[in-house]
Amino acid sequence: MARLPLVSGAIPLRPEPAVASKLERFTRLSSDERAALAQLARNVRVIDARRDLxxxxxxxxxxxxxxxxxxxxxxxxxxxxxxxxxIFLAGDFCDVNVFILNHMDHSVGAVTRLKVAVITPDEMRALTAERPRITQALWWQELMAMSIQREWTLNLGQRTAYERLGHLMIELYVRLEAVGRAADGRCDFPLTQNDLADATGLTAVHVNRTLQELRRDRLIELERKQLQILDLPRLMDATMFNPNYLHLNREGRHLDAND
Amino acid sequence: MARLPLVSGAIPLRPEPAVASKLERFTRLSSDERAALAQLARNVRVIDARRDLxxxxxxxxxxxxxxxxxxxxxxxxxxxxxxxxxIFLAGDFCDVNVFILNHMDHSVGAVTRLKVAVITPDEMRALTAERPRITQALWWQELMAMSIQREWTLNLGQRTAYERLGHLMIELYVRLEAVGRAADGRCDFPLTQNDLADATGLTAVHVNRTLQELRRDRLIELERKQLQILDLPRLMDATMFNPNYLHLNREGRHLDAND
DNA sequence: CGTCTGGTTGATACGACTCAAATTTGGTGG
DNA sequence: CCACCAAATTTGAGTCGTATCAACCAGACG
Incomplete structure (x- = not known):
């Protein structure tokens, strides 16, 4: 009778092909190309939660x-x-061309236990040499990352605490949805209030109080690392969320594979 | 006898080859490649100050x-x-691969009168197909732009008004210096206090008062669109400026041309 | 000479921070 | 299964940095 509790771990709606799923928000890939992407996951590394990569x-x-x-x-x-x-999520390539630079200008850490495929520069070069459509899709991915970074700049510079937090939650929800890891307004949300503070330029105390406001306004529920967006349209409105910056609408559809 | 006033317009230390100058902060180009870059400036467009591109x-x-x-x-x-x-300055490529996306997620405007070379996708493709070293340098350029964007995120999220403004001024000074448009702590600085406010997430009033503090502390002079940094080491310290994120130290020197 | 943009100043308000402590949650080992 | 500990969340009180609103001033320009 009682409402189902918001428990249970990850939501395995579409278990693994997050990469292909994400890139196909840009252009449709051939089964051949999907196989090539799957091949990349030969060398897997697991990083514990809260450790640095x-x-x-x-x-x-x-x-x-x-x-x-x-x-x-x-x-x-x-x-x-x-x-x-x-923040990066399943399906995200991390620094496709970073080996051009010879030192990192930032650190990379695991929020949860993290499973990553480790790809050598050579493998990367081979992939881009042989797979023009994938290469294009990777480019799109990088441009999208850049666009997200600009939106974060806007978020920090111009939005209030309330708007910043709501906006961030929508972004992450939409990105998870794009890789089959979220639906019905619900997704895993493993960031602590401390993490949220560090991401939004606020203090943890203020994040706490602001989350309470968002809950009181019946826009979200957030409990046990599970986020439920209760009224997406209203939340988008309240946080001035415009999904265009995510470029998820198959902008490369003119390049679609046809098998 | 009196100190020279900080007047006169642009400082034409090295008049034009800003592009090559910038890319060579990554890897040395051949004279051939420099010529190819100069070729790009065939089609020039001039945009009035305060107009949108x-x-x-x-x-x-x-x-x-x-x-x-x-x-x-x-x-x-x-x-x-x-x-x-x-902000973009002389020598900056603007959206090298933007034609992958089909709509802009932000606007682009001229702060001063702006002279830009207009390059078609075809020209771009030809350049990258024929000039691997330039292509690498363009990649570096994009990664640097991304790094700058991250630093801005940090700036807005964690630095005080005082630090934000000082940090921004150093960044722009160093970037101008890299293309021969600044020296001895002095450079053009055409941003109004309103622009500074929009870039740092502050109000124009607060920018005004904070600039006065920076002047009172004898860190900068800023008058008639001319910036003079009076004590760069101290300003770097005060604003926690770490130049690494600009990746200007010839990180691609192993690729240097040798003519 | 009026108009406009950009810069400056003052008074007041508020959003977010700080510090400190209590409470809850989740994980670990006995 | 419970006891324990550390991490995460919550609450309260007081402060501070930055915003807001409203003038005023200076120089550029037509």
Whole structure:
């Protein structure tokens, strides 16, 4: 009788092909290409929750592809302040061309236990040489990452605490939905209030109070690392969320494969 | 006897080859390659100060290369708030691969009168097909733009008004220096206090008062669109400026041309 | 000479921070 | 299964940085 509790771990709506799923928000791939992507997951590495994958100053050596879990990029200041500058989710390529640079300008950490495919520069070069459509899709991916970074700049510069938090939650929900990891307004949401503070430029205390406001307004529920967006249209309105910046509407459909 | 006034317009230390100058902060180019870059400036367009080059929603059609002047990217919110998300200067390529996307997620405006080379997708494709070293350098350029965007996120999220403004001024000074448009702590600085407010997420009033503090502390002079940094080391310290994120230290020197 | 944009100043308000402590949750080991 | 501990969340009180609103001033320009 009682409402089902918001428990149970990950939502395995579409278990694994997050990569293909994401890239196909840009252009449809052939089954051949999908197989090539799956091939990348030969060399898998698992990072414990709250551990770092790489640190500022490190020399980057591999491209990573997130298979499962949540990670973040962050920068720290000499005075100890920390800013999360980006979140990555299943299906995200991490620094496709980073081996052009010889040191990291930020750190990369695991929010949850993180499963990543480790890809060598050579594998990457082979992939891009042989698969023009995938290459295009990877480009799209990078441009999308850049667009998200700009939106975060806007978020921090111009939105209130209430708007920032709501906006961030929608972004993550929509991105998860694009890789089959969210539906019906519900998704995993493993960020702590501390993480949210570091991502939105607020303090944890203020995040706490602001989340209460969002709950009181019946826009979200957030409990046990599960987020339920109760009224997406109203939340989008309240946070001035415009999905265009995510470029998820198959903008490369003119390049679609046809098998 | 009296100190020279900080007048006169642009500082033409190295008049034009800003592009090559910038890319060679990554890897040394051959004279051949430099010529190919110069070739791009066949089709020049001039935009008046305070005019827009492109608007959010537009379909991008060309790559632009800034030859002279200052421009900015910005986003606006339904409630009228505006955030400048990036500044571009002489030598900057603007959206090298933007024609992958079919609509702009932000607007692009001229801060000063702006001289840009207009480059077609075909020209771009030809350049990258024939010039691997330039292609690498363009990649570096994009990664650097991404790194700058992350640093802005950090700036807005974690630094105080005082630090934000000082940090921004150093960044722009260093970037100008890299293309021969600044020296001895002095450079053009055409941003109004309103622009600074939109770039730092502050109000113009507060920018005004904070600039006065920076002047009172003998860190900068700023008058008639001319910036003089009086004590760069101290300003870097005060704003926690770490130049690494600009990746200007010839990180691609192993690829250097040898003619 | 009026108009406009950009810069400056003052008074007041408020959103977000700080510090401190209590409470709840989740994980771990006995 | 419970006891324990650390991490995460919640609450309260007081402060501070930045916003807001409203003038006023200076120089550029037609």
């Amino acid at each position: 790489m640190c500022e100053g490190d020399e980057p050596r591999f491209v990573h592809l997130v298979l499962d879990g949540w990670g973040c990029r962050y920068k720290t200041l000499p005075d100890g302040k920390r800013q999360i500058v980006g | 492109m608007c959010e929603g537009d379909e991008p059609r060309f790559v632009h290369l800034v030859l002279d002047g200052w421009g900015c990217r910005y986003k606006t919110l339904p409630d009228g708030k505006r955030q400048i998300v990036g």
